[in-house]
Amino acid sequence: QSLLVESGGGLVQPGGSLRLSCVTSTLNLDANNIGWFRQAPGKEREGVSCISASDGNTYYADSGKGRFTISRDNAKNTVYLQMNNLKPEDTARYYCAAQRKSLYCSNFLHWEYDYWGQGTQVTVSS
Numbered sequence: 001q002s003l004l005v006e007s008g009g010g011l012v013q014p015g016g017s018l019r020l021s022c023v024t025s026t027l028n029l030d031a032n033n034i035g036w037f038r039q040a041p042g043k044e045r046e047g048v049s050c051i052s053a054s055d056g057n058t059y060y061a062d063s064g065k066g067r068f069t070i071s072r073d074n075a076k077n078t079v080y081l082q083m084n085n086l087k088p089e090d091t092a093r094y095y096c097a098a099q100r101k102s103l104y105c106s107n108f109l110h111w112e113y114d115y116w117g118q119g120t121q122v123t124v125s126s
Contacts (some may be wrong), residue, residue: 009120049106
């Protein structure tokens with residue numbers, strides 16, 4: 001069983017919104033940065049957004065700036081990714097991942113993340 005479980009993906013029309021959730025029952029969100037990554041068929045995995053465990057700062061790749069918002073609810077052990085104004089190019093499988101808080105999540109280096117969920121599919125199409 002994965003330490004991280006994503007949900008909230010689905011099929012949405014361009015311009016629509018989705019909120020992804022990443023739940024952990026084991027990891028301490030105060031000790032781990034959480035990042036969202038995505039991977040489309042034939043493309044490399046890319047960072048989308050992350051939230052720092054140390055200070056709660058949030059970071060976004062250019063692809064999501066102004067449209068995506070990451071947040072966390074420590075009481076629910078959940079990190080969210082609110083995605084608005086979705087575009088067909090946002091179509092991908094989205095993963096959340098945990099990284100040691102001593103590292104810089106804003107670098108979006110996927111090899112620095114120790115734990116990964118199984119992902120949730122987001123499809124943006126009319």
